[in-house]
Amino acid sequence: MVAHSGLAAHLVRTHYPAGMSRDGANHSAMRRLWIPSVGLAILGVFMIGYAAWAMRGLAWDHATGTASACDSSTSSGGHGGTITTTTCTVTWRAHGVLHAARISTPPSTYDGDDVDLGVNGDEAVANPSPWVPAGLVCCGAVIIALAAGMAYLARLRPPGDT
Secondary structure, X not given: OOOOOXXXXXXXXXXXXXXXXXXXXXXXXXXXXXXXXXXXXXXXXHHHHXXXXXXXXXXXXEEEEEEEEEEEEEEEOHHHOEEEEEEEEEEEXXXXXXXXXXXXEOOOOOOOOEEEEEEEOOEXXXXXXXXXXXXXXXXHHHHHHHHHHHHHHHHOOOOOOO
């Protein structure tokens, strides 16, 4: 017999999914919570991993490059909106060596504009910002905590269940 205290005991005693009786005759619905909890945990880990990958530009050297040969493309977004993507060839000088790369830049970038870069050898990213990766880390952590709570609830058994 598993002893429960506090909120967990209250939830086990009072909140049963459809098909579960108070005497614990059917616990399969509660135990199936582990399936979405695994999916949420994978999503949370993916979000944190992507944030770590996106933050790599913050650790790189910073340089200012000049945009040239810019191409803009527009695609339809959700709910009738549009998404504009601008890709430019950007040249910059680092340690006395001229570098060039074709990268995604802000939509308002035109030929001859200066672009703030995070650079690592011949690799570059435009305008590395910490806010999007930081938001992804926070959201990923919350999703993982939610998944852990669901996994914990999936393991609970009502009092008297053996």
